[in-house]
Amino acid sequence: MGKHTGFIEYDRKVPIERKPSDRLNDWSEYQLLLSKENLEIQGARCMDCATPFCHTGIQLGRSMIGCPTNNLIPEWNDLIYRGRWKEALERLVKTNNFPEFTGRVCPAPCEGSCTVAINDSAVAIKSIERAIIDKGFAEGWITPNPPAIRTSKTVAIVGSGPAGLACADQLNKMGHSVTVFERSDRIGGLLMYGIPNMKLEKDIVERRVCLLEAEGILFVANTEIGKDIQANELRESFDAVILCTGAHKPRDLFIEGRELKGIHFAMDYLTANTKSLLDSHFADQAYLSAEGMDVIVIGGGDTGADCIATALRHKCKRIVQFGKHPQLPMGRTDANPWPEFPNTFSLDYAYEEASVQTGKDPREYSILTKRFIGDGSGRVKELHTVQIETRTDQHGNTFIHEIPGSEKIWPADLVLIAIGFSGPEEEVLKAFALKQDKHQKIKATNEKYATNIEGVFMAGDVRRGQSLVVWAIQEGREAAIACDSYMMSKIK
Known part of the structure; x- marks a missing residue:
């Protein structure tokens, strides 16, 4: 290729x-x-490797090998090299419903598994993917394509994030009538409110939603299951229901001073910011401003980085991000071989911005927050930390050891907790009387996308736990197949 x-x-x-x-x-x-x-030159770098790991999509332990949607990467790389862009687009959308999203926000496990990356820089797969879909829209190659024939089957999808949209798209293509319910005021879920505008501009999301609407999908916003519509109403009104509500229950810190004002969950901060930006370009003041504040982000992941980028645009005074793990190595270690995703040090967009604005990388490593201290009027004014290291005992068990003498006090006016999510919110689970597994995810039956309630399916983070947009898309696609099989088996 x-x-x-x-x-x-x-x-x-x-x-x-x-x-x-x-x-x-x-x-x-x-x-x-x-x-x-x-x-086109970058497409030429795709080598004719015998086994292209880039599109294998294998979960190996905690590591990902290749693209979860099994994108036909070598094929469209070759077509781009040859200048056959429209054909490349046709190959791309065979496996990925929304490359305009993954081409912007995906961490590109495909590149980590690229054969060239064994001893050189990977092929620029993510950049090529985004360019193909953007050119497809710019050239007018992407137009509404509703199904020629409709079945008599109806499906309700709860949640309009990447899993819900992908599931809706696939079922609609199969000819089923699909209605997507979203509790927020805008369609898009995580894509709309969970990812900042500087990573994914919202007109990109709205463009896709409009296309799906033109193809026959009905979207119903401002509708919460168990409040605005009951679970039994959905089950009675539709032939099947698919839950794509995500894993929005945030992990919390149960330490002294947690009740103080000025301490917020990261997703609440990001959501309010984006909504205010879209509603009024911040004129409504309906967001959490970090202007002039000492900001501390607890949690070293992508959500924490997005909080940093947002606070910097608010003109915060200082910002620090705490991570419990040591700094990642500059290159792969023996414990992280190719073709696993490379767990190596990188300078994310937010950290580059912080380095320019504040003069230093905001990340602090191997650090544990011990307590929050208030100012006497109920607001946080500082937090206390200690440095930690991971040790292993004689039985091979690992544990965190606090380093004596490493205690430190940090000034803080605004604290954002970004330590991940523990599972789906309980309201939907209770509404449908669903069972959970030991990890708080919805418990699957022998058919992995089916719940314990007949005719009710699940996909995305609500099933697999907190994960990537690209995994959510693949989950939605596979849940659609399971749902279609169930509904069509009911036809006599």
Whole structure:
């Protein structure tokens, strides 16, 4: 695939980014596209490897190998190299319903499993993927394509995030009549309110939703199950129900001072910010401002990084991010071999911005928050931490050891908790009388996308736990197949 010697002749190039000093003054996407010529050269770097791990989509322990949607990556890389962009688009959308999302926010496990990446820089798969879909929209190649024939079957999908949208898209293509219920005021779930605008501009989400509507999918916003409509109403009104509500129950810190004002969950902070931006460009003041504040983000993941980028645009005074793990190595270790996803140090967009605005990387490693201290009027003013290290006892058990003398006090006006999610919210589970497993996910039957209630299915984070957008899309696609099989088996 591509040019047989391309990976030798050409270096990896990825889209340039707008200068941090410029983009910190707005909420627009920070990446710019490569030229058509450069992209075709990048496609040439895809080598004719015998076993392309990039599209295998295998979960190996906690590591991901290749693309979960099994994208036909070598095929569309080759077509881009040859300048056959429309054909490349046709290959891309065979496996991925929304490459305009994954091409922007996916961490690209495909690139970590690229054969070139064994001893060189991976093929710029993510950049090419985004370029293909963006060109498809720009050229007018992507138009509404409703099914020619409708079945008599109806499906209700609860939740309009990536799993819900992918599931709806697939079932609609099969000819079923699909209605998507969303409790928020806008369709898109995590894509709309959980990911900041500078990573995924919301007109990109709305463009896709409008396309799905034109293809026959009905979207119902501002509707919460168990409140605005009952679970039994859905089951009686539709032939099947699919829950794609995500895993929004945040993990919390149960330590002294947690009740103080000024301490918030990260997703509440991000959601309020994006909603205010879209509603009024912040004129309504209906968001949590970090302006002039000492901000501390607890949690070292992507959500925490998004909080940093948001607080910087609010013009915070100082910002620090706490992570409980040590700094990642610059290169792969023996415990993280190819083709696993590389757990290596990187400078995310938010950290680059913080380095420019504050003069330093905001991350602090191997640190544990011990308590919050208030100012006497009920607001947080500081938090106390200690450095930690992981040790292993004689039986092979690992435990966290606090390092004596490493205690530190940090000033804090705003604290954002971004330590992940523990599972789905309980309201939907109770509404449908669903069982949970030991990890608080909805318990699956022998058919992994079916719940213990007949005709009720599940997909995405509500089933597998907190994960990636690309996994949510794949889950939605597979749940659609399970749901279709169930409904069509009922036809006599």
